[in-house]
Amino acid sequence: MKTTANRKPTADAIKAFNGDPCLGHLSTPISDSAWVRNYLKNLPIYRPGLKALQRGLEIGAAHGFFLIGPFAKLGPLRDSEYANLAALASAIGLVFIAKAGMRLYGIATFSKAQKSSDPLETYRGWADLSKGFFKGGAVGALGGFVVLEILHLVGL
Secondary structure (H helix, E strand, O other): OOOOOOOHHHHHHEEEEEHHHHHHHOOOOOOOOOOHHHHHHHHOOOOOOOOHHHHHHHHHHHHHHHHHHHHHOOOOOOOOOOOHHHHHHHHHHHHHHHHHHHHHHHHOOOOOOOOOOOHHOOOOOOOHHHHHHHHHHHHHHHHHHHHHHHHHHHHH
């Protein structure tokens, strides 16, 4: 008969991060696993060696590409022949609004004279990130539009 002496009970699997309950973060088998840490480390916002503009381009392209779908299939013009075009305009508009919010965050949080080795801890870094986000988001939305138009031409 196997013993389960090595297994931790479920109640012990969730504990305060680093033993400090004041941090407000729970250490669970999911949030504290090496796989999740590695995944998060490879996201463009945390990946080392990228400039702020490159980070923004990559993040924006992914967001723009996936934003067009809900507008095309759930928007008010979903049954018209202009559904994909309206979705493209809506997705680019939403990316622009997000860019403005990122820019305002950079202005409100960091001063223009502040220097840091991490570009996302400076005003200029957030300005570059928001520029890249808008450019990448517009190109991503345009790519999504092309995919939707090709699917429409094929009959799907």
